Each structure stands twice: as structure tokens, then as C-alpha cells.
Amino acid sequence: MEPRDRLIFPLDVPDADQARRYIDLLQGEVGLFKVGLELFVATGPQILQSLSAAMGVGFFLDLKFHDIPATMQAALQNLFAGVKFTTIHCEQGKGLQGATAAARAQGIQVLGVTVLTSLNTADLLAGGIDPQYADPPVRLVLRRAALAQAAGCAGVVCAATEACAVKEQFGPDFLVVCPGIRPEWAAVPGDDQKRILTPYQALREGADYIVVGRPIRQAADPVAAARRVVAEIAAARA
Ligand code: C5P
Numbered sequence: 001m002e003p004r005d006r007l008i009f010p011l012d013v014p015d016a017d018q019a020r021r022y023i024d025l026l027q028g029e030v031g032l033f034k035v036g037l038e039l040f041v042a043t044g045p046q047i048l049q050s051l052s053a054a055m056g057v058g059f060f061l062d063l064k065f066h067d068i069p070a071t072m073q074a075a076l077q078n079l080f081a082g083v084k085f086t087t088i089h090c091e092q093g094k095g096l097q098g099a100t101a102a103a104r105a106q107g108i109q110v111l112g113v114t115v116l117t118s119l120n121t122a123d124l125l126a127g128g129i130d131p132q133y134a135d136p137p138v139r140l141v142l143r144r145a146a147l148a149q150a151a152g153c154a155g156v157v158c159a160a161t162e163a164c165a166v167k168e169q170f171g172p173d174f175l176v177v178c179p180g181i182r183p184e185w186a187a188v189p190g191d192d193q194k195r196i197l198t199p200y201q202a203l204r205e206g207a208d209y210i211v212v213g214r215p216i217r218q219a220a221d222p223v224a225a226a227r228r229v230v231a232e233i234a235a236a237r238a
Contacts, residue, residue, distance in 0.1 A: 003234040005031035010213040029226040034060040052082030060085040072099035093150040100152035112148025114141040114158040117180030120194040159195035160202035167206040179211035186215035203236030
């Protein structure tokens, strides 16, 4: 894998034209594009298929599915061409094995969402999570990673602050994908991300892939920013 293959750029934009602009700009600079709720709701799956052809290598469909096992399985059975990764909430553990198998049968890797990077201990306590798991959040991340593994996920999404603990407990092949990445040189005004590390730190902690959105998208020169992130990835893996 080249350093840039580890960089995932989220197409967090409101329409297909803007998505296409970023695909043209960052094609060859990042490893994978991620389509989340914002673009999916705006465009629907049909337009995504034509965007997927433009991306060339397929994309990450980050819809964070959460429903009863039968509905999850039916939804994941109907994913479309071009999807390489998708995400689910997996508190139902083993009950989701059918759903993850349906995705795998189409060559799609499913990742379990553990604890959103916008949440800190205080948020988890406010949400009713037992202090034993919320403080620090890594305890809840490890518990949910175990459920993701039982569900048949290929790995998890977590903060880079927890990547090392996940790798230690679940081994090197269990994928760790980390959003909440903030380079030292990029401030995000009004940032909602709370459990953050730099690209360099995230890779040192064991992240397989990092998701970097606003520090690239809001940069004066997004290509230069993407290259700076890739340079940090390369330095961390050297
Ligand atoms: O770098 P930035 O904060 O802009 O990237 C945010 C992206 O990462 C969004 O697409 C968001 O959905 C995604 N994400 C996240 N936290 C998670 C899972 C995904 O921020 N736990």
C-alpha cells in the first residue's frame, strides 16, 4: 500500500457537481473517496454510480446503518456497484452476521462504528453510558469492537486515540479506520470533533486508514493540504 492509499477523503458536499469537482481535484492524491449521509440524501444511489465510475477505484459508503437484523440484511444485500466499504452500528453483535455476509458476498467490507469522534466522556455519561465504559471512552470502543467482530465486520471506525488498544486486542488484520484527524497546521473553526489526533500520530497509533475532511476541503489549496497529510502518513510509516 502507498501512503496515499491510507487517506480517505469524505465528499461532505451538498450536490453531485461539487462532489465531481473534488473528485477531479483530488483523484490520485487520496486513496479513497467517502460518501456520507449529506451527499447520499442529496443525490441518491443513481448519481453515485456515475460518480463511482469517475472515481475509478470505488468508494466508501458511510451510511452507518442501524436497524433490526432482517432490515439490515435486506439493505446490505442491495448495495450497489462501486461500494468498497460501508459502516454499520453493531450493538446486536452476532445477530448481524447475515447482514455482513450479504455485503461480503458482493466484495464489500463492513466496518463497525464504535463511538463517534464527536463524543467525549461527558457526552457519553449524558447519554446514559455507565462511567465504567465512558471514562475513558476506549473501554466502550473495545466493547463495541468485540460486537463488531462477532457481527462479522472486517474492522471498526474509532478515534485514533483508541487505535492502538483496538489493534492490541483484535490483532493486525482487524481494520482500524480513524476520522477525527486534525493536522497541527489546520484549524477547523467551530470544530465538532472532540477525540482528535494528527495524521502522523494516528498512523503511529496503528490506524490503517484515516479520514480527513475539513482540513483538506477548507484549505486554500486542497491538493497541497492532501499532499501534506500524505507526507505525514509516509513519515509515520517510515
Ligand atoms: O475531517 P472531518 O471532521 O471533516 O471529517 C468528518 C467525516 O468523518 C464525516 O464524513 C463524518 O461522517 C466522518 N466520521 C466521523 N466520525 C465517525 C465516523 C465518521 O467524523 N465516528
